[in-house]
Amino acid sequence: MAVVHLLRKTNGMVGILLLFGAAAFAQIDPQTAVMPLTTKSPKVLQLVDQAWKLNLDEVETEKAVEVLQKAVAIDPDFAFGHQLLASISLDPREQVSEQQLAYKLRDHASPSERLAIEWWQDSSDHQLISAITKMNDLLSQYPRDRWVVFLSTWWLQANTQYARSIAVYEKSGLDSPGLINNTAYCYAYMRQFDKAFAWMDKYVAALPNDPNPQDSYAEILRMAGHFSSAVDHYRKALAINPKFYSSEFGIADTYSLMGDQAKAREEYKVAFQEFPSLPELHLVQWKTREAITYVRESDIPGADKAFQAIADYAHSNNMHQVEADIYRQMAMYQMDPKRTTAYLDQADAAVDEATNAMPLFLQQEQAQILRARVELAIRTGNKDMARTNLAKLADLSDKANDQVIETAYHGAAGAQLFTQKKYDQAISHLEEDPSNALSLKLLAAAYQKIGYSAGMKRTDDTLANLNDPSLEQALVVPAFRKCYEDPTCAGRTAAALR
């Protein structure tokens, strides 16, 4: 049977080739090859091009999603289109349903498209080694194809493989503003801020009239602790485009990290008034950060009210995974163990109700809830409860082969071993959870207990400079920083907190 393949070419022209069987794929020059996309319609290819520009170069993800939705409506058998939609969608339900469709329709796709779809499916199914080999197989065939490079760098970043993501991009030779932006973030996540700023300068130069480079610059400056400069860059982004809502929220996030919660809430209020129709996950993200401002002020009733409103919203919109995560976060800042338990029970109940989320995501949530239960048990001195929940978490981690779940296990196991004064063993677990403020604090303390002062100093520095608008950061870093920076605080080091 003849199959029509539409080949995208590097010069932007679109050609149509009639391909007969697999012979057409025999000759591929990796230096120039562009992955063939299998669709019945030239219009679909135009839409895919448009989605690229919107998603990567203009960071208009919602619009890119709409364009891809149109593409798969025109050609419902366009398996790779469904995969792209699953990969960039901001709606967890769509992520799940489109991934399933892509996999179901993969026989309609070319071998290379199939490889991409199976790689993402393997990832979703916890088959990490198989996913890695498929990604590298695809990259060896198409190291310069923009979608292959985008999916690879994106997936590697999601797996915290920043150096490798940078290498994939640099090898590609692609001159894409969106990929330059991602590369800058990779350097920032590795805390190599000089390189991150250098890439940001390139990004700003590439798109001087676009708000996103200024917005990204602001976020990276904030990560580096340059708060005032961050606010300046967010304002520059808004001066270019007053509708660029992430900058408005970015200003609020920055004030919260700076410690000015009243100003932060004022900015959140303005942002929510100006932008009432945010995509669901963005809405939840910034509502959560707004709620965290109360935690930063130790205003538990205020935090409860704000978080409960998000949980109710999530529940009424059948976002049960989100609901579970909100209850888990509520449990984490409670002073009363009974209230912590009650919120963790509500989190479990929400997970049980969730039928529309990817199983992997639900297991990740279960792992976080189990971790919170272990931490609660440690806090209340309930050894049996700690042991039982840690065993459940270990079992989940053994079966899942997933980094989020494994990291949760290491954080919980490290905390338990620390309590048992088994510092060497605790360290080996806590080192596996290097981005969680709760684990970092214990790790620095464990290093101190075994007399490893260089490790303690390095970890203290990391913790003191952690500017991530998460609940864990809010619970640990501000208090830690007060002592760390105060010359009168018993030796000026974090050790004073232990």
Add this chain to the structure above:
Amino acid sequence: MRKSCLLALGLLALSCLAQAKQLAVVTEKSNATSNLSAADLGKLFLAKTRTWPDGKPVVIVVRDLTSPEMQVVLRKVFNMTPAEARSFVNAHHEAVVVADSDESVIKYVSGTRGAIGIVDLFSLTKDVNVVKVDGKLPVEQGYFLKGD
């Protein structure tokens, strides 16, 4: 703004600092060995075991043992200082190949009978076998070759 790991991969994010490095032991495709104990792995890489069970000579393929990427290997497999590792490689140049990248390690291992190498997990390709260590694959809890 850049979409965070949180938005793309579900609600729960790995936060964005780097995780511990994971390494994979790889052999060429025809090698029937699928599992090694950590002790046997050490014997192979220290050139104490010179042949595979089928008689093929062992060829060790590593990246520069003094490079930051190989610190875990240096500590857990060789149990040597960087200077000792350099001397070891010089003294065993007939059995040890030093490659300049993970890709080169894989290329050499995949094309050489009896070759065994160690690479970053995320550089794996279909051209090599991944060998378990103490019954565990790199992604499994308690895997031997993992660390900062």
